Amino acid sequence: MLVAKKLATKKMFLVSTVSLALLAMLSGCQAGKSAAPISAAVKPLSVNASHYYKVQLAGQDYQLFTTTMALQIRQGSNEPVQQAGQFSRLVLQPLDTDTLLLAAMDVNSNSLFLWRFSPEQTPKLQLLQRRLISSRVVDDLCFYHSTENQQLSLFLLGGRGGADQLLLQQQQQWLATPLVIRELNIPYDSTACSVDQQSGALYIAEADRAIWRYQAEPEADESRSLVQVNKPFGQLQGEVKALQLLSDGSLLALEEQPARLLHLSANGELLATALVPALAEASGLAVQQNAEGLTAFISSEQADGVQQLKLAVPANTMRSAKAAMVQLMPTLQTEAASQRGDVIDDPAVWHHPSAPARSLILATDKRAGLDVYNMQGKRVQLLSVGRLNNVDVRYGLAWQGAQHDIAVASLRDDNSLQLFAIDSSGTLHNAGKVATNMADIYGLCMYQSRKTGQHFVFVNDKSGLIQQYRIDTNSHAWQGSLVRSLQVPSQPEGCVANDKAGVLFVGEEDAGIWRFAAEPDAAVTGEQIILVDGETLVDDVEGLALATHGDNQYLIASSQGNDSYVVYDAVAPYAMRLRFRVSTNPQLAIDGSSETDGLEVTTRSLGPGFEQGALIVQDGRNRMPEQGQNLKLVPWADILQQLNSP
Secondary structure, eight states, X not given: OOOOOOOOOOOOSSGGGOOOSOOTTSOOOOTTSOOOOOGGGEEEEEEEOSEEEEEEETTEEEEEEEOSSEEEEEOXXXXXXXXXXXXXXXXXXXXXXXXXXXXXXXXXXXXXXXXXXXTTSSSSEEEEEEEEOOSOOEEEEEEEEETTTTEEEEEEEETBTEEEEEEEEETTEEEEEEEEEEEEOOOBTEEEEEEETTTTEEEEEETTTEEEEEEOSTTSOOOOEEEEEBTTTSSBOSOEEEEEEOTTSOEEEEETTTTEEEEEOTTOOEEEEEEOTTOSSOOEEEEEEETTEEEEEEEOTTSOEEEEEEEOOOSOOOOOOOXXXXXXXXXXXXXXXXXXXXXXXXXXXXXXXXXXXXXXXXXXXXXXXXXXXXXXXXXXXXXXXXXXXXXXEEOOOOBXXXXXXXXXXXXXXXXXXXXXXXXXXXXXXXXXXXXXXXXXXXXXXXXXOTTTOOEEEEEEETTSEEXXXXXXXXXXXEEEEEEEEXXXXXXXXXXXXXXXXXXXXXXXXXXXXXXXXXXXXXXXXOEEEEEOOSSSSOSOEEEEEEXXXXXXXXXEEEEGGGTEEEEEESSTTXXXXXXXXXXXXXXXXXXXXXXXXXXXXXXXOOSTTOTTOEEEEEESSOTTTTOSOEEEEEEHHHHHHHHHOO
16 A cells, blocks of 8 residues: 655745746747757757656755666666566656655556655565556556546556546545556657646647547546647647646646657747757657756667757746645445436436435436436436426325425426326326426426425526426326416525425526525525635536535535535525535445536435435536436535534
8 A cells, every 4th residue: 555645835946846938949940931040059868768867855966867677776886776577657756855756667567666765665666556557558658646536646658549637646545556547548659748736638649640638637528729730730740759838837748759849838838949959759758947947858769868958048937836725535426327428417316214224316417307216326206297497306295195205307398397196105207297488497396385385496598587386196196286476687506494484595507606585475586695706616516405414504505617516504694614525435436527517415324325315416527437417425424524624
């Protein structure tokens, strides 16, 4: 098992922690202009290596490099530290001011090696992991340390159109065995990668054709943007063999033949280029910063000496790392939807009257109907009634001469309310529909009046219209009657009603959260109580839920725009109490949640593991493995612990 150590983002003489705004020793050419050779700025080292680094640890300079025979670490005239093997793509990650994490691939066995190196430990080079990679032949490696999500991962780039993201450390705890948390589809003939540790941008070179930017966070979407492309449309000429992010967000790209170094802005603008004529072919690139300035080391697999380029360093351009966000792990997930794509939307909970562990989770399927899961996450019922969007549950309404509970969902096929009767065993029955006059039905929640005991449904339209329907029974069938209409300025969806307080909360997706009185005879005007600010609450505002614990009432919102969840007081002044993400559970091999639409909270027991209830969230990108969407469950006790912490 790896030993826990706190990751640091202190200044190191490594590729990922250097400052640069101008390569003054380069040709200084603008995009489209030819670069003049700068051989006078090149100083060869007496080292032949395919990959070379020079770092300073504990006040001493060290050289780390790979040859055809071994990994070597040298310090002055001391006996070198060696690890036999034919290693490629050596990459480094600082763990603290005097400790490095090293990763390299053994060419012959396609095995990943992870070492810890510290001058103060014995042995100085400690093997942490040796792992056969069977998924792909690895062409490059790059580390990503997410300070915000408290994860350290390693990308394994394959040249045949795929990459793996291995989780190594989470919340400062090392995993006994690295875990594949994401598989990426990348271009065929991908040759190099590098990650901007501050922005979370993953850069991938597609041979001599293009450089692309992806998102490095495992729960992020897989969209990409073009950074640079080959001539005549861009500035690339040769195959890119190495990429290096600099601390100001700019990028170095090393072309193999002829050996050429390009300096690109984060958006791909060519800032400068430099030829390295001393090398027949280039393979490796590293950067060191010290008091004397910035140095680039360019190495070759052709036994040519490592070339050292002195580069000018401007004033400090270091960017701040993102502050850590609270991470909570799911302990249960439901079966995946049978279809890939945007399918699952909104959950609700039905509580068994006497056996909490026999409670059920309902989830709308936007392509088929309503899925019903047990408390082991297994699908036990599927009601194929059409394209449902949101669902909610209330209790005690007679149907077909017997007492039943009721679930109502918004049916987008015909803009109606789809009714379900739930018997005492937990079986759902189609109980008919209530027509509405809406043009584009969307979100929905239920309300039971404490004054009258009557059941109501609030349903909204993408236009901002909100309608309130009363559900009545003659003991055999249910009917719905429109009793009130409300309005918000733009598209709403998520809503939740507080039965005891007689209050309705509505999420206006791009703007914030509204509060209305819930009784049918109340005023129709509302109050906007929480605003989208782009930092804490990021549009879209999606699912809303309420939780009561003792004297405290909480309003929970899905902040879809930054894949997080925000807990507010449910009473004025609606103070923000907690912001968190649902992250990977390595022990149970459950991925985190992202792009959440609907959510639900219950503070009643759902059986073992959820004795104090649960937060249930829709996961828009279900991974480990990649499959259809599902729901993730986090024990409410874990959220309470965070709410009660200082």
